[in-house]
Amino acid sequence: MYASFSATTFIGTIGMKQQWRMFGADGTPVVDIDFDGHHGQPNPHAHNWDGLVRDHGWPVSIVP
Numbered sequence: 001m002y003a004s005f006s007a008t009t010f011i012g013t014i015g016m017k018q019q020w021r022m023f024g025a026d027g028t029p030v031v032d033i034d035f036d037g038h039h040g041q042p043n044p045h046a047h048n049w050d051g052l053v054r055d056h057g058w059p060v061s062i063v064p
Contacts, residue, residue, distance in 0.1 A: 033060060 029049045030050035037043040039057060046060040 031055075033062065 006025050020033040020035075021029055022033075024030045027049075031049065032047040032054065034041070034047065034057070035045055037045075038051045041057040044060055044062060045057045047054045047057045049055075051063045
């Protein structure tokens with residue numbers, strides 16, 4: 001099953017953390033895709049949201 005996203009927002013500017021945030025139909029964050037290495041995660045990586053808690057992150061490819 002695929003998640004349905006209502007919006008994707010680019011967060012950050014050049015020289016700052018680069019991130020896409022995807023929101024669910026109710027407007028809460030569902031997934032963050034980070035384009036910088038931090039917390040020992042590769043670049044890029046994704047953080048899944050569970051309510052108000054974001055997980056530690058997982059390797060991800062933005063190319064299908």
